[in-house]
Amino acid sequence: xxxxxQSPRHEVTEMGQExxxxxxxxxxxxxxxxxxxxxxxxxxxxxxxxxxxxxxxSGMPEDRFSAKMPNASFSTLKIQPSxxxxxxxxxxxxSLVQGANSPLHFGNGTRLTVx
Amino acid sequence: xxxxxxxxxxxxxxxxxAVTLDCTYDTSDPSYGLFWYKQPSSGExxxxxxxxxxxxxxxxxxxxxxxxxxxxxxxxxxxxASQLGDSAMYFCATHSGGGADGLTFGKGTHLIIxx
Numbered sequence: 001x002x003x004x005x006q007s008p009r010h011e012v013t014e015m016g017q018e019x020x021x022x023x024x025x026x027x028x029x030x031x032x033x034x035x036x037x038x039x040x041x042x043x044x045x046x047x048x049x050x051x052x053x054x055x056x057x058s059g060m061p062e063d064r065f066s067a068k069m070p071n072a073s074f075s076t077l078k079i080q081p082s083x084x085x086x087x088x089x090x091x092x093x094x095s096l097v098q099g100a101n102s103p104l105h106f107g108n109g110t111r112l113t114v115x
Numbered sequence: 116x117x118x119x120x121x122x123x124x125x126x127x128x129x130x131x132x133a134v135t136l137d138c139t140y141d142t143s144d145p146s147y148g149l150f151w152y153k154q155p156s157s158g159e160x161x162x163x164x165x166x167x168x169x170x171x172x173x174x175x176x177x178x179x180x181x182x183x184x185x186x187x188x189x190x191x192x193x194x195x196a197s198q199l200g201d202s203a204m205y206f207c208a209t210h211s212g213g214g215a216d217g218l219t220f221g222k223g224t225h226l227i228i229x230x
Binding site (some may be wrong): 055089101106108 | 167
């Protein structure tokens with residue numbers, strides 16, 4: 001079974017550039033989550049979707065961050081313009097929410113470096 | 116809101132010994148789930164084990180077991196007969212209700228198994 005697929009695995013960009021991270025969730029899953037991981041702040045939930053609809057984006061740090069889920073099999077997280085403090089590992093995760101015992105299945109992450 | 120506390124930033128354990136990783140949680144919801152994830156140095160997040168708040172018995176998955184003490188709001192992970200491949204970061208996480216709103220993670224414990 002294919003897991004959650006994220007691309008690219010690594011992204012190095014210069015400050016001010018636009019960055020787009022991509023995610024393909026597990027087929028059949030109805031929820032999708034974007035997390036950011038840093039040494040200082042650990043794993044932070046940025047935004048999540050249920051049935052392709054954004055439910056809570058209160059974790060998005062600034063207006064420079066935006067996320068979309070145009071269909072059940074694709075989501076993007078965009079940073080425009082990027083800043084050095086955005087450097088982190090960004091994880092996408094999906095789940096099939098049927099009750100309390102719904103683990104999140106994570107992709108391998110995108111390591112973003114903004115210089 | 117939920118909160119997870121992992122008080123052990125790092126642990127060194129001899130191979131073949133049992134390991135207990137501490138996790139305490141705080142939630143006001145009567146229905147919640149508790150999860151443990153492993154993150155090896157390669158970076159992926161691997162789901163290990165789940166415990167529901169209404170489960171009568173402690174969860175077990177192979178060498179992993181969850182020591183669930185509801186009154187103490189404790190959900191410690193026990194790894195029996197540790198192996199070198201168990202060296203990794205371990206994260207405790209929780210969600211409440213139906214689980215559609217994602218997981219809240221602790222800061223993690225860095226476990227190093229020594230030969």
